[in-house]
Amino acid sequence: xxxxxxxxxxxxxxxxxxxxxxxxxxxxxxxxxxxxxxxxxxxxxxxxxxxxxxxxxxxxxxxxxxxxxxxxxxxxxxxxxxxxxxxxxxxxxxxxxxxxxxxxxxxxxxxxxxxxxxxxxxxxxxxxxxxxxxxxxxxxxxxxxxxxxxxxxxxxxxxxxxxxxxxxxxxxxxxxxxxxxxxxxxxxxxxxxxxxxxxxxxxxxxxxxxxxxxxxxxxxxxxxxxxxxxxxxxxxxxxxxxxxxxxxxxx
Amino acid sequence: xxxxxxxxxxxxxxxxxxxxxxxxxxxxxxxxxxxxxxxxxxxxxxxxxxxxxxxxxxxxxxxxxxxxxxxxxxxxxxxxxxxxxxxxxxxxxxxxxxxxxxxxxxxxxxxxxxxxxxxxxxxxxxxxxxxxxxxxxxxxxxxxxxxxxxxxxxxxxxxxxxxxxxxxxxxxxxxxxxxxxxxxxxxxxxxxxxxxxxxxxxxxxxxxxxxxxxxxxxxxxxxxxxxxxxxxxxxxxxxxxxxxxxxxxxxxxxxxxxxxxxxxxxxxxxxxxxxxxxxxxxxxxxxxxxxxxxxxxxxxxxxxxxxxxxxxxxxxxxxxxxxxxxxxxxxxxxxxxxxxxxxxxxxxxxxxxxxxxxxxxxxxxxxxxxxxxxxxxxxxxxxxxxxxxxxxxxxxxxxxxxxxxxxxxxxxxxxxxxxxxxxxxxxxxxxxxxxxxxxxxxxxxxxxxxxxxxxxxxxxxxxxxxxxxxxxxxxxxxxxxxxxxxxxxxxxxxxxxxxxxxx
Numbered sequence: 099x100x101x102x103x104x105x106x107x108x109x110x111x112x113x114x115x116x117x118x119x120x121x122x123x124x125x126x127x128x129x130x131x132x133x134x135x136x137x138x139x140x141x142x143x144x145x146x147x148x149x150x151x152x153x154x155x156x157x158x159x160x161x162x163x164x165x166x167x168x169x170x171x172x173x174x175x176x177x178x179x180x181x182x183x184x185x186x187x188x189x190x191x192x193x194x195x196x197x198x199x200x201x202x203x204x205x206x207x208x209x210x211x212x213x214x215x216x217x218x219x220x221x222x223x224x225x226x227x228x229x230x231x232x233x234x235x236x237x238x239x240x241x242x243x244x245x246x247x248x249x250x251x252x253x254x255x256x257x258x259x260x261x262x263x264x265x266x267x268x269x270x271x272x273x274x275x276x277x278x279x280x281x282x283x284x285x286x287x288x289x290x291x292x293x294x295x296x297x298x299x300x301x302x303x304x305x306x307x308x309x310x311x312x313x314x315x316x317x318x319x320x321x322x323x324x325x326x327x328x329x330x331x332x333x334x335x336x337x338x339x340x341x342x343x344x345x346x347x348x349x
Numbered sequence: 350x351x352x353x354x355x356x357x358x359x360x361x362x363x364x365x366x367x368x369x370x371x372x373x374x375x376x377x378x379x380x381x382x383x384x385x386x387x388x389x390x391x392x393x394x395x396x397x398x399x400x401x402x403x404x405x406x407x408x409x410x411x412x413x414x415x416x417x418x419x420x421x422x423x424x425x426x427x428x429x430x431x432x433x434x435x436x437x438x439x440x441x442x443x444x445x446x447x448x449x450x451x452x453x454x455x456x457x458x459x460x461x462x463x464x465x466x467x468x469x470x471x472x473x474x475x476x477x478x479x480x481x482x483x484x485x486x487x488x489x490x491x492x493x494x495x496x497x498x499x500x501x502x503x504x505x506x507x508x509x510x511x512x513x514x515x516x517x518x519x520x521x522x523x524x525x526x527x528x529x530x531x532x533x534x535x536x537x538x539x540x541x542x543x544x545x546x547x548x549x550x551x552x553x554x555x556x557x558x559x560x561x562x563x564x565x566x567x568x569x570x571x572x573x574x575x576x577x578x579x580x581x582x583x584x585x586x587x588x589x590x591x592x593x594x595x596x597x598x599x600x601x602x603x604x605x606x607x608x609x610x611x612x613x614x615x616x617x618x619x620x621x622x623x624x625x626x627x628x629x630x631x632x633x634x635x636x637x638x639x640x641x642x643x644x645x646x647x648x649x650x651x652x653x654x655x656x657x658x659x660x661x662x663x664x665x666x667x668x669x670x671x672x673x674x675x676x677x678x679x680x681x682x683x684x685x686x687x688x689x690x691x692x693x694x695x696x697x698x699x700x701x702x703x704x705x706x707x708x709x710x711x712x713x714x715x716x717x718x719x720x721x722x723x724x725x726x727x728x729x730x731x732x733x734x735x736x737x738x739x740x741x742x743x744x745x746x747x748x749x750x751x752x753x754x755x756x757x758x759x760x761x762x763x764x765x766x767x768x769x770x771x772x773x774x775x776x777x778x779x780x781x782x783x784x785x786x787x788x789x790x791x792x793x794x795x796x797x798x799x800x801x802x803x804x805x806x807x808x809x810x811x812x813x814x815x816x817x818x819x820x821x822x823x824x825x826x827x828x829x830x831x832x833x834x835x836x837x838x839x840x841x842x843x844x845x846x847x848x849x850x851x852x
Contacts, residue, residue: 147475148502171502174476179501318473 101208102341103220103237105230108253111243112276114141115311115321116337117221120241122320123338125178129216132170134208135183136190136233137223143182146173147318155186157193160203166211175320179215187223194228201228205236226260234266241341243276243305246288258296268299272341275304302346303336356480356497356507357419358514361528363484364467364493365517372513375472376506380482382465388485389459390529391428393452394571394580395536398445402522405441405454406485408462412441415483417522419496420444428454430576451632453577458530460487467495469510477506490528536567538583544753546704551695553703554598557750559687561587561594566680573668578628581667585625588618593746597710600698607696613683620670624663626786629779630656641811648808652790707751712847714744722831731781734827738774745771759842766834773823773830780820784813 104117114137121133135142140150154169170179194200212218222233234240242257244250254273261268273296279285293300305311310321310330317324322331339345370378388408392398398405402417407428414422424439433448467480480497495514499507518524526533542560544553565587571580595602595610602610630637634653638646670676686692698706718740725733745767752760787809795801 147471147473149473149475169502172476172500 099209099212099215099218100239101205101218101220101237103222103233103240104243105220105222105233105237105240106224106242106244106253107226107230107257108245108250109224111224111245111250112305112311113137113224113243114145114221115314116241116243116276116305116334117142117219118145118314119320119322119334120338120341121178121217121219122175122322123334124217124219124342125175126322127338127342129177130214131178131217131219132181132212132215133173133178133219133221134181135221136187136229137221138183138185138188139223140183140185142221143180145314145318145320146171146180148173148180148182151182151184154181155184156189157197159184159187159190160193160197160207163207163210166207170211175323190229191227194232201231201235204229204232208236226256231264234261234264234270237270239272239341240270242271242273244273244292245277246275246285246292248284248288251288251292254292254296258299271299272301273299274301274337277307278304279307301337301340303333303340305333305337306330355419356499356511358495358497358511358518359417359522359525360493360495360514360517361490361524363486363491364482364495368517369510369513372516373469373506373509376477377470377474379468379470380465381467382463382482382484385461385463385486387459388462389429389456390485391454392457393449393454394568394576395452395538396457397449397452399522399526404525405445406462412436413483414441414444415494419494429456430454432577449579451577451579451582455571455576457533458487460485460529462486467497469506471506476500477503478510480510485529487529489531492525492528534567536564538564538586539749540564542753544703544751546702546754548703549700550598550601550703550706551690551693551699553706553750554594554601555687555690555693557594558591559684561590562680562684562687565591566684569671573671575664578632581621581625581628585618585621588614588621590746590750592618593743594750597714597743597747598698599710600696600701602699603694603696606694613679617679620667624660624667627656627660627663630783630786631660637812640815641808645808645811648802648804648806649812651802651804652808655790655794703751704754707747707754708847711744711747711751712843714740714747715843715847718744719835722835725828725831731824734774734777734824735781737827737831738771738778741767741771741774755846759846763839763842766830766836766839770827770830770834773826777820777823777827780816780823784816784820787813787816 102120104113104120106113117133121131125131133142133146143150148171151169154165158165166181170181172178173180194203197203199206208218220233220237222230242254244254258268258271260266261271275285275289278289289304306329308328308330310325310328313324314321321328321334325331336346364380366378366380370376386408388406391405391407391412404415405428406413406415410427411423411425412428422440422444424437424441426436426439426441428436431454432450432452433442433445433454434450436442436445463482463484463486465482465484467478467482468476469478469480471477477500478497479500480495482496483494485492485494497507497510497514540560542556544556565584568580568584568587571577572584592611592614595607595614631653637649637653641649718737721733721737721740725737745764748760748764791801791806791809794805
């Protein structure tokens with residue numbers, strides 16, 4: 099079982115789109131995938147038309163394996179299940195603070211309830227918290243979407259700083275440029291600069307800013323299911339190939 | 350509750366989408382059907398597959414077997430006219446293991462098949478239950494097989510979909526056949542014939558004869574089409590049962606009537622004998638080849654080539670006979686005769702009640718059989734053993750004819766050792782008949798000077814030697830098999846079942 103977190107300490111960078119499309123790519127490749135929506139806003143669940151979980155609330159997420167398992171829903175796609183969010187997920191930090199081993203509770207819960215899966219994706223809320231620390235410890239890989247702008251550059255610096263400060267393994271961080279607009283000089287410059295600064299942290303693949311991805315909200319489905327030949331679909335496939343197999347698409 | 354269901358349903362009349370949808374509030378049902386294609390429904394003549402709760406479909410060169418529990422096996426192969434053991438290896442053949450080896454797969458009906466998918470969606474158009482459909486249609490009706498899939502986290506939708514479909518099935522597997530083929534007659538080689546204890550014996554006799562006449566007639570088409578050898582076998586067994594009724598039910602018909610019926614049914618049987626013998630030889634071909642060393646195989650093969658040729662001639666002769674108007678008239682007359690028993694001349698026992706008549710007949714036959722069997726020793730001539738075989742057969746037929754009047758469990762206890770003895774006597778007889786047939790075959794093939802082709806002669810000689818050994822071995826088993834049948838328990842059963850009134 100492999101745990102892949104999709105995380106960014108900045109909001110609106112394409113986290114959920116990444117989780118949904120990557121999870122779908124892994125399932126299409128024949129893996130059994132569970133996508134856990136840890137963000138109380140429940141956007142991942144929304145994209146798969148799965149209603150928010152009613153009963154998996156409060157601390158049960160970490161304590162009640164049976165409830166956790168029962169809350170899992172099959173998506174409309176072969177090999178891809180979804181754990182929808184619950185609004186009480188916003189209080190995760192409160193529950194965690196009351197628990198012993200509060201930094202490793204998430205991993206424990208995932209291992210107990212997710213044994214049926216080859217890959218578990220975590221769609222994470224955008225902040226630094228006890229939950230994010232749990233995520234950093236639980237995940238084998240942390241996929242970080244970065245919009246090539248000054249503000250994003252700053253938040254990525256903070257994330258790397260946090261890892262250094264807490265002696266977390268920086269090798270887990272797999273950043274990539276998201277919502278890239280190639281015509282913008284700012285984007286080009288920022289990308290070049292950051293690739294120079296964090297040579298090992300950045301994947302070669304980047305995801306373009308396209309209308310097809312924005313339309314996910316209307317279709318409520320992964321991009322490849324309604325725009326199979328689009329640049330966005332190809333980009334997510336390339337991201338999967340690079341993440342999973344280390345293959346960089348030649349373009 | 351349908352909690353225990355596996356999500357498989359057989360829906361006579363097809364799936365009514367509107368009714369299904371209305372049973373699932375807040376959900377919509379999306380059904381997508383493919384294109385219809387012609388399909389053959391296969392089974393053997395006595396519908397072994399149907400009896401075991403399965404249907405076999407042949408469509409575009411592939412076979413699909415569906416069980417009433419919803420298991421499906423599929424395999425690329427043609428099935429029509431095939432014996433299961435001759436199908437190419439595959440999941441369908443494997444699932445059909447145990448299918449009668451002497452029975453060929455034959456179409457019991459034709460129609461159209463359509464495959465489709467089914468999706469149950471909630472108000473967000475999220476799939477909550479997935480399923481697939483196999484729809485069969487004949488010119489008389491239709492049936493849908495539906496498999497529902499329980500998706501993780503949507504148990505409630507699955508359960509209510511199952512409950513709703515549960516209400517649309519009427520339950521039994523036979524409904525499927527009733528829906529598709531409402532007029533299909535179910536062939537039974539040994540139909541249950543209801544008897545009353547006080548029923549006049551003449552009525553019992555005519556009921557039996559009428560029933561077996563109809564069984565015989567149901568095999569005619571299969572003999573002519575040469576589907577498999579069991580049609581002729583069943584045809585002959587039915588006629589033999591009729592002849593047994595005529596000869597064993599003493600005093601039921603007048604002597605004159607009995608003599609006439611014996612003649613009529615013997616004449617019906619006569620044109621079938623040689624073909625059946627040849628069928629038996631040909632079915633045993635592999636066994637014969639194994640009996641002799643390989644250097645005699647050429648001769649055995651030559652012998653079987655001649656049997657094949659002769660069989661083809663016999664079959665066309667019998668086919669002409671069965672299709673002749675004389676035959677049709679004779680059979681119609683007989684059917685007529687046995688549905689109006691007043692037309693038959695009764696004998697002194699015609700009015701005797703079935704139960705007391707049965708007891709008397711069976712008891713007498715039992716005593717006769719035992720007397721003969723107990724006299725058999727190592728030195729007894731073979732002919733006596735042959736006579737014992739005939740007596741056992743008569744006893745068995747009588748017990749089967751009157752079976753419905755007696756305790757089934759007791760009959761089973763008696764019939765078990767009797768069958769074993771009969772199998773033993775049957776093999777003894779077969780080996781002896783086969784030796785005679787081989788001798789006759791060789792003398793047929795020899796020249797006026799008594800010379801015969803060396804290959805044929807060697808093969809026949811080799812076979813006769815082995816068959817003689819086998820016959821002796823069977824004979825050696827007769828005494829001990831009879832002793833099993835002649836146990837105190839069986840003796841007591843016979844007495845209490847058939848002889849209690851005289852005590």
